[in-house]
Amino acid sequence: MQNNKNSSKLKMQASRIMKSKGMGSFTATLLAILLGLLFGFIVMLIASPANSFNGFLTMLTGGFGRLGDVFYFATPILMTGLSVGFAFKMGLFNIGASGQYTFGMFFALYVGMMWKLPTGIHWIACILAGMIGGMLWGFIPGLLKATMNVNEVITSIMFNYIGMYLVDMFVTNNASMYVPNLTRTGYLPTTAQLPSLGVPNSNVNVSVILAIVIAIILYIVLNKTTFGYELKATGFNKHASKYAGMNDTRNTILTMIIAGGLAGLGGAFAILAPTGITGSSMTYEPINVIAANGFNGIAVALLGSSNPVGIIFSALFVSHIQRGGTQVSSFFGYKPEIIDVVIAVIIYFSAFAMIMSSAVGRLLKKRSRKEAVKELEQTLSSEDDSLKEKTEV
Amino acid sequence: MKKFITVILAISMACFMLTGCAKKQTFDIALITDKGNIDDKSFNQGAWEGLDKFATDNNITHKYFKPEEANDAGYLAAIDQAVAAGAKVIVTPGFLFEVPVYQAQTKYPNVNFILLDGAPHTADYGTFKTEANVASVMYAEEQSGYLAGYAAVKDGYTKLGFMGGMAVPAVQAYGYGFLQGAEAAAAELGLADGSIAVTYHYTGDFAETDTNKASAKTMYQEGTEVIFACGGSVGKSVMAAATESSAKVIGVDVDQRYDSDTVITSAMKGLGSSVITVLESIYKNKSWETYSGKTTVFNAANNGVGLPTSVIGDANANAFDRFKSFDKTAYDTVYASLVSNAVAPIRTITIADATGVATAEELMTGLNLVKVAVQTR
Amino acid sequence: MDNYVIEMLHITKEFAGFKANDDITLQLKKGEIHALLGENGAGKSTLMSVLFGLYQAEKGKILKNGEEVTINNPNDANRLGIGMVHQHFKLVEIFTVLENIILGVEPNAMGVLQKKDARKKVIELSKQYGLQVDPDAIIENISVGMQQRVEILKMLYRNNEILIFDEPTAVLTPQEIDELIEIMRGFAKEGKSILFITHKLNEIMSVADRCTVLRKGKYMGTVEIKDTTKEELSRMMVGRDVSFKVQKDEPNIGEVLLSVKNITMPSKINKKNAVKDVSFDVKAGEIVCLAGIEGNGQSEVISAITGLERVKEGTVTLAGKDITKLNIREKTKTGLSHIPEDRHKHGLVLDYSLEENMVLQRYWQPRFQHNGFIKKKEMRDYTEGLIKQYDIRSGHGPTSSARGMSGGNQQKAIIARELDKEHELLIAVQPTRGLDVGAIEFIHKQLVATRDAGKGVLLMSFELDEVMNISDRILVMYEGEIVGELNPKDTTVQELGLYMSGAKRSRKEKGHAK
Structure with a gap:
């Protein structure tokens, strides 16, 4: 009897882990990715059947040969992903990560090119400037949402355009930043560029470490602090959080400022990256295009279930698939545009599948219903016992 | 759950089986696109069409590569990718590749680079060096401008305009050629002295701005019939002004007829033909030395400049349909005179101003203009 | 057959x-x-x-x-x-x-x-x-x-x-x-x-x-x-005997705890006022019931007191302190506990675990946080204590998802939370809605116990049995006004029904002449 009880306890423990939230969303993510890959493969199959198998394989494995670049390109989307995911925890859909990213990038660029600061301090100042730029661009939609209940989706979409056009205007009108005959910004001084991690043939730099640290800090804030507790409570149920006396206005503004700051850091990390070419640097082209990294952030956040640690991995996955895609278009008879389509299909189908994860979850539940029912039975029988006790008393 | 694991296992099994037979392809000739796409109706497309034609005709594997990011590092990384994919010859269209090619020429000494419209140099412009494995291709902009000016006046336009970006050598050459072409056509038509009026203007930038559009609009309102827009995105401003004023534009660098109906012709660089010529030197004539390690100027003699003579996507269309009377025959005649060197437009003149902006007198005397009266602003 | x-x-x-x-x-x-x-x-x-x-x-x-x-x-x-x-x-x-x-x-x-x-x-x-x-x-x-x-x-x-x-x-x-x-x-x-x-x-x-x-x-x-x-x-x-008659002694009525004066609240549906110039008191040690047919302004009165809606006119005083304009957190600190009408909408964060829900009203107190970091262990111990005390049943104890709990246990959890925190006045809105007899019996006992501990209880209910059994005093609302103040011992369900339907009214509002 005692033995039996113990073993059933163990089983319950195990099934608890299997069914825990983290595990559930992890399997859901895996399924979503598989679904995305399947659709991507179908596109490749249609585009060029002969190359599809080898090409698809390269798609999956190509990134491993360029790990430095996988991390390098993952950094900005990790930041925009965190931005979207963090706001989402509070029930805000920050579609304006692109604008915040661009604004952060501009602030970093400005401090990098216009200020003369000593080595070792300059790039840090640039990063902070980028964060402030993003925060500013997150603050306004947050303020409008909190005080006048203007839908943050609409404002932040509009702020993507306003931000992008403003930055393009600021850049083109600044003779010391803009090189007109190359239609792009000039080179940043070396002092403003981030220290490289020294991986050969890759621009991967300290920002990836910073980004991962930020993600972990966010995870702690969300899960261990009263602030995170309030944010999540508001995100899950804003009526209950109001009932519990939480300050919705303040939290909304704060969340959007933080989300903006995260996206702004992404922009700063991208523009401040070293190039490995003496005297050269990253450059920005004011060609009236909204930063794609902002939108990829949405996919990254969805794929990571808005969990900061999950987002680290989903950003790496997206970057990995993109690098693999470059390999495919290099080595196989696919046009780069087709590969762009395949990458987009994989990323967005995966993200889409995550949205549908309730359906996926149901699929999984069917399989584990057996265990669930058993557990229910146990609870019922224990209730029975306690009822008996009561009647006896 | 079991089913799910089975599926994953099956897929990974399949992956393992396939790794065994995964075979990479190689491509001999590669083109790296710049920030635009391959169908940008500009440098990428012009260069790719030449490359594609040559490689297809000669059965050589070829491919274009899209950089993962549009900056020096991204361009260099794309060159790395192309080399990894087996490229022996890499074509880089445009001056944005000057710094990346400077890096790549020593990194890959066994790969040949064809750099169009630029010369390799360091990021700070401190060192210009073209290694033996690089062919730097420049274009005789003055000849192209000459053809445009000649065609416009021959077609009956008498009030012309020139809007350059900044007074850099390429833009200056276009402008000087344009004036000389107009002069030559006026002389042929036996027009009186000063009967062709040209308003000559440098905008000071290469951007699409409201100021540039306003300048163009003012010119049109003053009676200018056609403006040679010669400065990157300045063209967009001029085309916008032309649309509003129902006036005409002459495009630059590539055939810009597709950008706006107002574009009657374009002073082109022969990107495709120059790419073909250099590729032939490698694959056919074994005469790479002709171009290697230096900058070669392509002109009418080797099909390096010209006005558009065909319409992309329509073999039967007439590329001269936006002219009133000027046609292919007239064009061929004037082109032949450039090829035979019977006419040789001047590329540089003496200018007092350090910024390179010429006065009306400097233009009139330096270019020996009689029929054409220049007014600058 | x-x-x-x-x-x-x-x-x-x-x-x-x-x-x-x-x-x-x-x-x-x-x-x-x-x-x-x-x-x-x-x-x-x-x-x-x-x-x-x-x-x-x-x-x-x-x-x-x-x-x-x-x-x-x-x-x-x-x-x-x-x-x-x-x-x-x-x-x-x-x-x-x-x-x-x-x-x-x-x-x-x-x-x-x-x-x-x-x-x-x-x-x-x-x-x-x-x-x-x-x-x-x-x-x-x-x-x-x-x-x-x-x-x-x-x-x-x-x-x-x-x-x-x-x-x-x-x-x-x-x-x-x-x-x-x-x-x-x-x-x-x-x-x-x-x-x-x-x-x-x-x-x-x-x-x-x-x-x-x-x-x-x-x-x-x-x-x-x-x-x-x-x-x-x-x-x-x-499977056992259930008592329908709530066991309770005579109330031991004390000082005025809650004083509502001339409250007017706007209607959400039309431009009229849902509550018109309502005044009443709740004293320590009594259960006052706000009765009436749904939609006659009871919910709005509750919202005005709890702060879920802004008060248009009038004042609310709790334990001698004017709380009319205080935010909800301040009201909580003043001694207000609130079992909300809709436990899914207001009472619980369904996606949170039971323990996270148990500290919803007090996670900010030094007992449960230190420098902004939540004390998980304290939260767990506290919840385990409440689970025992209030017999809250759930699959995984403190870590069970609130969503997965039965309605009765969800309600027990809310009641445990609201009763265990320091409070002077308990507002219970439809506390037994949708629950079965066992749970109802439990909740009624808790309400009476709260009263007997010298707290004030303001109950809002549509269940006439509940109104008659639990309360010490009944205020009947009709069309935004209090039309009757009844003692459950001296009245019948039939009479109550007459007041509720507006057929009878006895109490003129103090400020009614205005």
């Missing part, structure tokens, strides 16, 4: 080893009103799903008029003349009454909708059974009672002979309940058979002929109502 229209014999339905229905027999006679009684989770819904073809039973069979039938889907059920009014109506909100009734069986000629005939039939049916509806009203604009009549008409329109009502009275006012009971009796007289799912014993006693009781998936028996009592039924249902 009796004349049974539907027999469900020895039905067993397993969900992977767990018997939701274990050898259950239900026999429905022609022309009878048959109640199906059981606590939440007793297997009533499963049994009905089997009857509707949503589930297939492992064992047992279903007979219609003595012949065995198979029901594989709801269409089969419909063909056999079985219709159901669900607890949550299945109506298209933006359609008219008529459109909803004919939905799915639209009369058409060559694909063109023929509404005329349908309208005639609907009007006839509504006259015949006294089901007053306006065929052209839009569903979202009509009252809940009216919507229920539409659901009933839907069954009649399809000529259903066996009518199933799933907890039909949960959403109705006392008057509407009376009407419904009349209608059901009418049906039975017509020869239609009615299956009436409920856990309200009073209703069963007043309307049903027979009653089948389920407990934890097992068949407890079928009894003739005329031969049984409420107590016996509840014993069959719960």
Whole structure:
């Protein structure tokens, strides 16, 4: 009897882990990715059947040969992903990560090119400037949402355009930043560029470490602090959080400022990256295009279930698939545009599948219903016992 | 759950089986696109069409590569990718590749680079060096401008305009050629002295701005019939002004007829033909030395400049349909005179101003203009 | 042999080893009103799903008029003349009454909708059974009672002979309940058979002929109502004796705790005021009940006190402190505990675990956080203590998801949270709504205990039994005003009903002359 009880306890423990939230969303993510890959493969199959198998394989494995670049390109989307995911925890859909990213990038660029600061301090100042730029661009939609209940989706979409056009205007009108005959910004001084991690043939730099640290800090804030507790409570149920006396206005503004700051850091990390070419640097082209990294952030956040640690991995996955895609278009008879389509299909189908994860979850539940029912039975029988006790008393 | 694991296992099994037979392809000739796409109706497309034609005709594997990011590092990384994919010859269209090619020429000494419209140099412009494995291709902009000016006046336009970006050598050459072409056509038509009026203007930038559009609009309102827009995105401003004023534009660098109906012709660089010529030197004539390690100027003699003579996507269309009377025959005649060197437009003149902006007198005397009266602003 | 229209014999339905229905027999006679009684989770819904073809039973069979039938889907059920009014109506909100009734069986000629005939039939049916509806009203604009009549008409329109009502009275006012009971009796007289799912014993006693009781998936028996009592039924249902009379002593009334003065609140539906110049006091040691038919301003009064809505005019004083303009957190600190009307909307964060919900009102206190970091261990220990003290049952103890808990245990959790934190006044809004007798009994005891501990309790309830049993003083609201102040000992349910319906008023508001 005692033995039996113990073993059933163990089983319950195990099934608890299997069914825990983290595990559930992890399997859901895996399924979503598989679904995305399947659709991507179908596109490749249609585009060029002969190359599809080898090409698809390269798609999956190509990134491993360029790990430095996988991390390098993952950094900005990790930041925009965190931005979207963090706001989402509070029930805000920050579609304006692109604008915040661009604004952060501009602030970093400005401090990098216009200020003369000593080595070792300059790039840090640039990063902070980028964060402030993003925060500013997150603050306004947050303020409008909190005080006048203007839908943050609409404002932040509009702020993507306003931000992008403003930055393009600021850049083109600044003779010391803009090189007109190359239609792009000039080179940043070396002092403003981030220290490289020294991986050969890759621009991967300290920002990836910073980004991962930020993600972990966010995870702690969300899960261990009263602030995170309030944010999540508001995100899950804003009526209950109001009932519990939480300050919705303040939290909304704060969340959007933080989300903006995260996206702004992404922009700063991208523009401040070293190039490995003496005297050269990253450059920005004011060609009236909204930063794609902002939108990829949405996919990254969805794929990571808005969990900061999950987002680290989903950003790496997206970057990995993109690098693999470059390999495919290099080595196989696919046009780069087709590969762009395949990458987009994989990323967005995966993200889409995550949205549908309730359906996926149901699929999984069917399989584990057996265990669930058993557990229910146990609870019922224990209730029975306690009822008996009561009647006896 | 079991089913799910089975599926994953099956897929990974399949992956393992396939790794065994995964075979990479190689491509001999590669083109790296710049920030635009391959169908940008500009440098990428012009260069790719030449490359594609040559490689297809000669059965050589070829491919274009899209950089993962549009900056020096991204361009260099794309060159790395192309080399990894087996490229022996890499074509880089445009001056944005000057710094990346400077890096790549020593990194890959066994790969040949064809750099169009630029010369390799360091990021700070401190060192210009073209290694033996690089062919730097420049274009005789003055000849192209000459053809445009000649065609416009021959077609009956008498009030012309020139809007350059900044007074850099390429833009200056276009402008000087344009004036000389107009002069030559006026002389042929036996027009009186000063009967062709040209308003000559440098905008000071290469951007699409409201100021540039306003300048163009003012010119049109003053009676200018056609403006040679010669400065990157300045063209967009001029085309916008032309649309509003129902006036005409002459495009630059590539055939810009597709950008706006107002574009009657374009002073082109022969990107495709120059790419073909250099590729032939490698694959056919074994005469790479002709171009290697230096900058070669392509002109009418080797099909390096010209006005558009065909319409992309329509073999039967007439590329001269936006002219009133000027046609292919007239064009061929004037082109032949450039090829035979019977006419040789001047590329540089003496200018007092350090910024390179010429006065009306400097233009009139330096270019020996009689029929054409220049007014600058 | 009796004349049974539907027999469900020895039905067993397993969900992977767990018997939701274990050898259950239900026999429905022609022309009878048959109640199906059981606590939440007793297997009533499963049994009905089997009857509707949503589930297939492992064992047992279903007979219609003595012949065995198979029901594989709801269409089969419909063909056999079985219709159901669900607890949550299945109506298209933006359609008219008529459109909803004919939905799915639209009369058409060559694909063109023929509404005329349908309208005639609907009007006839509504006259015949006294089901007053306006065929052209839009569903979202009509009252809940009216919507229920539409659901009933839907069954009649399809000529259903066996009518199933799933907890039909949960959403109705006392008057509407009376009407419904009349209608059901009418049906039975017509020869239609009615299956009436409920856990309200009073209703069963007043309307049903027979009653089948389920407990934890097992068949407890079928009894003739005329031969049984409420107590016996509840014993069959719960498995033990349940007391319906709340044990409480005379109140020990103290100082005024809550003082509401001249409160006016705007209406959300129209431009009128939902609360008009209302004033009252709640003293320490008494339970004051705010009674009335839903929508007469009680909710708005509560919102004004708790701070969920901003007060338009008037003042609210708690323990001598003016709290009218304080934010909710400050009100909480002043000593206000609040069991909200909607436990899913306000009371709980359903996606949080039980322990996270238990600190919802006090996570900011030094006991539960240090420098902004939540003390997980303290939170867990605290929750475990409350689970024991209040007998909150859930799958995984403190870490169970609030969403997965039963309604009764969710409510217990809220009550535990609100009672355990420091408070002077407890506001309990419909604390027993939708709960079964066991849970109701528990909650009533807690309310009385709170009162006896010298706190003030302001109760808002639509359940007349609850109002009469629990409160020390009743304030009846009608159209935004307090129209009567009654002592439950000196009044009857009938008199209370008169006040609630506005037929009688005794108390002039103090500021009414204004």
